[in-house]
Amino acid sequence: MSSLADNLIASAEKHGNRPAVQLDEYVLSYDQLLHRAGAVAGDLRARGVQPGDRVGLVLPNVPAFPVLFYGILLAGAVAVPMNPLLKAREVEYYLTDCGMALIYGLSGDEDTVLSAASTVGIPAVLVPHLGPEGLSGRPLLAATDRADDDTAVILYTSGTTGKPKGAELTHRNMSTNAATTVDTLIEIGPEDVIMGCLPLFHVFGLTCGLNAAVRAAALLTLIPRFDAVQALNVVARDNVTVFEGVPTMYAAMLHSIEADNADMSSLRTCITGGAAMPVEVLKNFERTFACEIYEGYGLSETAPIACFNQPGLERRPGTIGVPVRGCHLRIVDDAGTDVPDGAAGEIAIQGENVMNGYWNRPEATAEAIPDGWFRTGDIATRDTDGYYTIVDRKKDLIIRGGYNVYPREVEEVLYQHPAVAEAAVVGIKHRELGEEVGAAVALKPGVQAASHELKSFVRDRIAAYKYPREIWLVDSLPKGPTGKILRREVHPPSSN
Numbered sequence: 001m002s003s004l005a006d007n008l009i010a011s012a013e014k015h016g017n018r019p020a021v022q023l024d025e026y027v028l029s030y031d032q033l034l035h036r037a038g039a040v041a042g043d044l045r046a047r048g049v050q051p052g053d054r055v056g057l058v059l060p061n062v063p064a065f066p067v068l069f070y071g072i073l074l075a076g077a078v079a080v081p082m083n084p085l086l087k088a089r090e091v092e093y094y095l096t097d098c099g100m101a102l103i104y105g106l107s108g109d110e111d112t113v114l115s116a117a118s119t120v121g122i123p124a125v126l127v128p129h130l131g132p133e134g135l136s137g138r139p140l141l142a143a144t145d146r147a148d149d150d151t152a153v154i155l156y157t158s159g160t161t162g163k164p165k166g167a168e169l170t171h172r173n174m175s176t177n178a179a180t181t182v183d184t185l186i187e188i189g190p191e192d193v194i195m196g197c198l199p200l201f202h203v204f205g206l207t208c209g210l211n212a213a214v215r216a217a218a219l220l221t222l223i224p225r226f227d228a229v230q231a232l233n234v235v236a237r238d239n240v241t242v243f244e245g246v247p248t249m250y251a252a253m254l255h256s257i258e259a260d261n262a263d264m265s266s267l268r269t270c271i272t273g274g275a276a277m278p279v280e281v282l283k284n285f286e287r288t289f290a291c292e293i294y295e296g297y298g299l300s301e302t303a304p305i306a307c308f309n310q311p312g313l314e315r316r317p318g319t320i321g322v323p324v325r326g327c328h329l330r331i332v333d334d335a336g337t338d339v340p341d342g343a344a345g346e347i348a349i350q351g352e353n354v355m356n357g358y359w360n361r362p363e364a365t366a367e368a369i370p371d372g373w374f375r376t377g378d379i380a381t382r383d384t385d386g387y388y389t390i391v392d393r394k395k396d397l398i399i400r401g402g403y404n405v406y407p408r409e410v411e412e413v414l415y416q417h418p419a420v421a422e423a424a425v426v427g428i429k430h431r432e433l434g435e436e437v438g439a440a441v442a443l444k445p446g447v448q449a450a451s452h453e454l455k456s457f458v459r460d461r462i463a464a465y466k467y468p469r470e471i472w473l474v475d476s477l478p479k480g481p482t483g484k485i486l487r488r489e490v491h492p493p494s495s496n
Helices: 006-015 030-046 064-074 088-097 111-120 171-185 203-216 228-238 247-254 279-289 362-368 407-415 451-459
Strands: 019-023 026-029 054-058 078-082 102-106 124-127 151-156 166-170 193-196 219-222 242-245 269-272 293-298 305-308 327-332 345-351 374-382 388-393 398-400 403-405 420-430 434-443 470-473
Touching: 006 030, 006 171, 006 203, 019 030, 026 030, 030 064, 054 064, 054 088, 064 078, 064 102, 064 203, 078 088, 088 111, 102 111, 111 124, 151 171, 151 203, 166 171, 171 203, 171 305, 193 203, 193 228, 203 219, 203 242, 219 228, 228 247, 242 247, 247 269, 247 279, 247 420, 279 293, 279 407, 305 327, 305 345, 327 374, 362 374, 388 407, 398 420, 398 434, 403 407, 407 420, 407 434, 407 451, 434 451, 451 470
Parallel strands: 019 219, 054 078, 054 102, 078 151, 102 124, 193 219, 193 242, 242 269, 269 293, 434 470
Antiparallel strands: 019 026, 151 166, 293 305, 327 345, 345 374, 374 388, 398 403, 420 434
16 A cells, blocks of 8 residues: 655655755745645545545646645545646536546636536635645644555546546556656756746646655756746756756747856756657757757656656657656557557557546547557657657648658758747648648747748658648747647638
């Protein structure tokens, strides 16, 4: 019997006086974090919340988040983090879908939470940025016993193919992936300072940021909402040693007006995931800031990290590395049969990090895990050395006149153009070809480039059937909560 919260208890016992969480000048030590989380756990018990009950969290990256998150776990309940940008109707869906017992929201930004909770008929508790005050009940400083395979967290998928589904991540899933991150990937220790700009309600920030920091007794310094200039300043101010971000964050920092003057000398490791990192962005960031970026891969359903360019092994930019400890990958065809090395197929994953399933959706679970291997929907290749390279999302594949076009390949070429800051390649309906290749492009500040110039640039570098016949310039591209570019929301001007 164990709990993900045991990591906090262990770190508080060994490193109670060390800083755990920081937001600007406000700092919580590990001892303070444990005691405040314990008070939350006692308050939940006094409110009638029982082990296994679901409790919602609708907060940005503020100290209240880790206090509440670990308080929920100490009480033996299940944490359900949600994006604070959700509307009331969306929150209502989550509350109803998993039968939440209670929901936490942020004081001063409570309209959505109060409205949703009132409609569903459950209690809503509002807390200030720094954490709850005036709690009742006896504090719980020991974790409620939970089985390794009991659900610790429910994370809702983005719902690109229908209504969002709640991925049930167990205490084993979350604990082992945090341990793998600390021990073998980032190699974090108590002296490290981790940048907390990835949203904690997302699996990347939750596992590799918060849970990994707590496991290692490191400091997590928070940014409530990512801003490139602020991120550069916090790295220098707090001597950040580990930066974790998605590709658009790296691009934004690289192209920031403060990039040339930024002090990034404290950084020892950068990691990226959530979307494919354009090789040109990776190379330019490393050259500008004299650091190394390690690219990895994972999903909400795998807690998240499944594959990684790992310290001690050859780092291959453009790949997602090799499977992490306790995780196995295969490349399979539609029938679930392994494909040869070098051939494209769907990534299938098995291991200690794979979810129990989707909450109350046995059919969706059986479809996603038909034979003990989780089907990711991502297309990749594996080379003879066991390194994996993402080709694209299975559902993002463009079929132009019978030929397969993978958007990422075309985007990589666009990123090589010196004027391009961001690019998204999408399929456009075509009467004769089925689909045509199109691209939305955001240029770097103060730089000019015409659409026809970009089109010629790409045409000269890839096969004729792949280059985008239509390119349109935009100020910025639509992004999800982590900063990942959302291709599904990219449309040519003529279709708007």
